[in-house]
Amino acid sequence: MTAQQRLASDFEIAQMESQLARAHDFEAQLSGRLNLGDLRAARNEPALARAEYTRALTLAEHERLEARRESRLTRYANATSYAALAAAKLGRGTEAFALLEEAARYASDDPETWNLYASAMRILGHPPKAVAAARNAVAAAVKPLDLAIYRHALATALIEAGHAGEAERLLVAVTEALRSEEFATLRREAARQESFEIYDSARGDMAAYVSLLNRAQLRLASVYEKQGNLEDARRQYQRVLEGRTDDVTALAALARLARNEEERQQHYAEAFDANPFSMQLIREYRRTDVAQDVQGEGTGAQMRLALAQLQRGDRRAARATLDALLTKFPSNETLRSLRREAETATSVELPALHPTAIELRTLADGFEQLTAGQRATLDQTSYRSEVLFAGAPGNTFSSGTIDGIPFRFSEPTIFNGTFGVHARLTYRILGVAEGGALLLEPLGLEALP
Amino acid sequence: MKRLLAVLLFAGPAFAQVLVSTDRGVVVARDGRIELAGRWSVEGVPHPTAMVANDERVCVLDALDDLAVIVTLDRGQTTRIRTASTPIAAAFLGSELYLLARDGRLLQHESGAIAIPLSADPAFLAAWNGRLYVYARAAGVIEESDGERITRRMNVAPFASDFEIAGGVAYLAYPREARLRTVNLTSMKTNGELGVGAVPVDLAFAGGGTALTARVLAVADPAAKRVWLAEGTQSTAEAVARGFLRGLLGLGLFTPRDSQFPTGVDRVETRGSIWVAYDSSSRTLYRFTRKGSVVLARNVPPHGFALTPRGVAWWDGTSVAETTLR
Numbered sequence: 001m002t003a004q005q006r007l008a009s010d011f012e013i014a015q016m017e018s019q020l021a022r023a024h025d026f027e028a029q030l031s032g033r034l035n036l037g038d039l040r041a042a043r044n045e046p047a048l049a050r051a052e053y054t055r056a057l058t059l060a061e062h063e064r065l066e067a068r069r070e071s072r073l074t075r076y077a078n079a080t081s082y083a084a085l086a087a088a089k090l091g092r093g094t095e096a097f098a099l100l101e102e103a104a105r106y107a108s109d110d111p112e113t114w115n116l117y118a119s120a121m122r123i124l125g126h127p128p129k130a131v132a133a134a135r136n137a138v139a140a141a142v143k144p145l146d147l148a149i150y151r152h153a154l155a156t157a158l159i160e161a162g163h164a165g166e167a168e169r170l171l172v173a174v175t176e177a178l179r180s181e182e183f184a185t186l187r188r189e190a191a192r193q194e195s196f197e198i199y200d201s202a203r204g205d206m207a208a209y210v211s212l213l214n215r216a217q218l219r220l221a222s223v224y225e226k227q228g229n230l231e232d233a234r235r236q237y238q239r240v241l242e243g244r245t246d247d248v249t250a251l252a253a254l255a256r257l258a259r260n261e262e263e264r265q266q267h268y269a270e271a272f273d274a275n276p277f278s279m280q281l282i283r284e285y286r287r288t289d290v291a292q293d294v295q296g297e298g299t300g301a302q303m304r305l306a307l308a309q310l311q312r313g314d315r316r317a318a319r320a321t322l323d324a325l326l327t328k329f330p331s332n333e334t335l336r337s338l339r340r341e342a343e344t345a346t347s348v349e350l351p352a353l354h355p356t357a358i359e360l361r362t363l364a365d366g367f368e369q370l371t372a373g374q375r376a377t378l379d380q381t382s383y384r385s386e387v388l389f390a391g392a393p394g395n396t397f398s399s400g401t402i403d404g405i406p407f408r409f410s411e412p413t414i415f416n417g418t419f420g421v422h423a424r425l426t427y428r429i430l431g432v433a434e435g436g437a438l439l440l441e442p443l444g445l446e447a448l449p
Numbered sequence: 450m451k452r453l454l455a456v457l458l459f460a461g462p463a464f465a466q467v468l469v470s471t472d473r474g475v476v477v478a479r480d481g482r483i484e485l486a487g488r489w490s491v492e493g494v495p496h497p498t499a500m501v502a503n504d505e506r507v508c509v510l511d512a513l514d515d516l517a518v519i520v521t522l523d524r525g526q527t528t529r530i531r532t533a534s535t536p537i538a539a540a541f542l543g544s545e546l547y548l549l550a551r552d553g554r555l556l557q558h559e560s561g562a563i564a565i566p567l568s569a570d571p572a573f574l575a576a577w578n579g580r581l582y583v584y585a586r587a588a589g590v591i592e593e594s595d596g597e598r599i600t601r602r603m604n605v606a607p608f609a610s611d612f613e614i615a616g617g618v619a620y621l622a623y624p625r626e627a628r629l630r631t632v633n634l635t636s637m638k639t640n641g642e643l644g645v646g647a648v649p650v651d652l653a654f655a656g657g658g659t660a661l662t663a664r665v666l667a668v669a670d671p672a673a674k675r676v677w678l679a680e681g682t683q684s685t686a687e688a689v690a691r692g693f694l695r696g697l698l699g700l701g702l703f704t705p706r707d708s709q710f711p712t713g714v715d716r717v718e719t720r721g722s723i724w725v726a727y728d729s730s731s732r733t734l735y736r737f738t739r740k741g742s743v744v745l746a747r748n749v750p751p752h753g754f755a756l757t758p759r760g761v762a763w764w765d766g767t768s769v770a771e772t773t774l775r
Contacts, residue, residue: 064730065712065730065731068671068712068713068728068730068731069711069712071647071648071671071672071673071674071713072672073624073648073671073672076671076730093496093513094465094496094498094513095465097496097498097512097513098465098498098751101498102729102751104572105610105611105624105650105651105715106610106624106648106650107625108570108572108586108587108607108608108610109607109608109625124513126513128534128552128553129534129535129552131552132534132535132551132552132554132570133552135569136569136570136587139569139587140587391531392515392531
């Protein structure tokens with residue numbers, strides 16, 4: 001590894017910037033902005049990501065008006081769907097919903113309209129609505145590649161809605177289809193052009209094929225991993241790496257599933273080289289024995305060095321390492337967060353077994369500062385609290401609050417029995433999710449009198 | 450661009466404004482509140498998406514958060530309901546309120562005691578003659594309910610953009626086909642169909658429908674940038690005798706090149722002689738007659754206007770504005 005080493009997403013960012021400079025039609029500009037936003041978000045550069053999504057929304061709104069002036073209603077419906085997607089990525093739920101409904105008035109027979117509807121609903125955190133929309137898309141699909149895309153979208157929404165069984169069947173069907181003779185031409189074309197870029201708004205069949213195969217295999221692998229089917233999970237993650245050797249999700253997963261420490265550290269090193277700024281990767285990595293002997297000058301190696309320095313309490317050295325990285329990546333929130341951590345000298349106490357709101361808030365705020373020993377203790381400790389679930393009474397819950405402190409599960413959980421939204425939860429604390437909510441592993445639930 | 454794979458990011462609050470006219474005044478849902486000016490202001494929903502009222506109660510729907518809040522008009526007493534997924538519409542059957550949960554595919558009674566399964570994509574709800582009618586858009590099915598079960602069901606063309614009932618006839622608009630279809634709800638049989646304009650999206654009833662006059666439909670066509678006025682069925686018997694629509698009355702209000710609706714209008718609403726049209730793309734509200742149109746307001750939210758007994762009310766960005774049109 002060298003100091004000039006590129007991050008995995010550097011190539012996609014360069015490609016999108018080139019596309020924006022070269023092609024000026026609506027779809028090229030819109031997909032460029034959306035993809036740049038996604039790539040920036042994956043690197044934890046939220047301000048840059050929001051700027052791109054805002055540009056995408058402006059483009060789509062302009063296109064809507066132009067299409068209406070020219071009485072081109074199919075184009076209008078398409079632009080309206082993309083305006084909704086951009087609004088959803090900006091967290092503007094009401095606006096996104098109104099736009100999606102508007103698009104559906106004109107194009108309820110168009111599967112792509114429903115696919116975009118499903119995507120926006122997932123982004124806004126409404127998996128059951130995403131499932132309903134994705135089913136409409138699947139039902140109306142005509143072309144095999146479209147069907148595979150919509151099935152993948154449906155499977156993704158189903159996983160988030162807590163229906164992993166149906167999702168697994170869909171993902172197996174999708175991945176087998178993509179590897180079948182039916183898609184041999186696209187596969188050969190992708191190989192001939194050495195196409196490996198992964199985009200969320202892919203233009204053209206080949207780009208869509210490459211991205212879809214990557215995402216579908218990752219999702220299927222994740223389903224297997226959660227089931228404890230580790231061999232099949234490893235096989236799927238390896239298949240992802242056959243298509244793209246620097247896929248950070250697959251590398252991090254293989255590190256998680258490694259059979260020995262050497263293999264684990266090797267995969268983590270490769271994952272950090274691919275995306276040094278993934279907070280999920282950093283959280284996972286810090287739950288392990290962070291390697292103290294870090295070699296290399298690349299960004300990934302420097303990030304692992306900073307984490308090792310923080311782990312052993314050498315904050316001065318960590319600040320120097322992080323400051324050097326911040327000069328190269330000044331907009332990066334991951335670096336800023338770690339830099340703040342390196343500034344503070346306070347230690348974090350683990351909560352009591354029946355934690356108070358203050359204890360949980362302190363833990364959430366200082367989770368990154370826990371020592372390896374504290375993390376090991378936390379992993380093995382069961383806590384009990386009265387919780388207030390979001391949603392309706394029933395047997396399936398995914399999030400809620402403990403004394404006002406938000407929490408969520410990694411996926412919706414089905415409990416035995418029927419419970420009110422106010423109940424007593426036994427749980428383990430896994431970490432801190434996006435948005436600052438505590439990520440909990442439910443162990444049991446009791447009704448309250 | 451026809452390929453898209455999804456990612457998960459973040460969500461945050463935003464507000465909409467929804468209005469409905471009642472016997473006691475205009476009720477507005479906004480900023481998490483529901484208000485009847487000068488009477489009461491109560492806690493509402495985060496994302497109001499629709500509102501219905503009868504002479505005693507108003508119901509505000511939040512299709513994004515699966516919530517409904519029912520408020521008594523006289524005292525502002527509220528009942529909050531957690532609905533099945535995506536309550537897209539509601540209707541009163543007598544004094545009983547029913548909620549249409551599109552993604553949950555259920556017709557729910559307000560008490561929660563009744564939940565009637567429906568066909569795929571039930572997107573529209575209307576009441577007539579003591580029955581509820583649901584149009585399932587993707588399935589292409591009209592389902593009739595007595596409020597406890599599905600009593601009758603019939604197949605129609607899928608993917609309509611509007612479904613309205615008047616005089617025992619259901620009218621459906623099909624924008625892709627440039628066509629209206631009608632269904633006789635007494636016999637549950639298709640009446641007929643007629644090509645209308647380029648992209649007929651929304652329709653309303655603009656008078657007629659008496660023993661002597663045929664019902665007049667106002668049809669919003671954003672591609673033609675016109676509101677078409679078309680003569681609908683007068684009665685079931687006459688509909689059979691005359692065929693469905695006798696034809697368009699004139700050629701529509703305006704020509705595309707010189708339209709007074711520059712980006713077209715896609716919604717029409719009527720109340721007696723008051724006719725308004727709305728353009729979702731430019732958020733402009735118009736009043737129209739057989740002779741012409743005037744802009745009433747700009748930057749009006751999609752559900753932020755309502756016809757009142759005397760005119761039209763709309764959300765002007767800070768408060769409810771109202772103008773008399775009679």
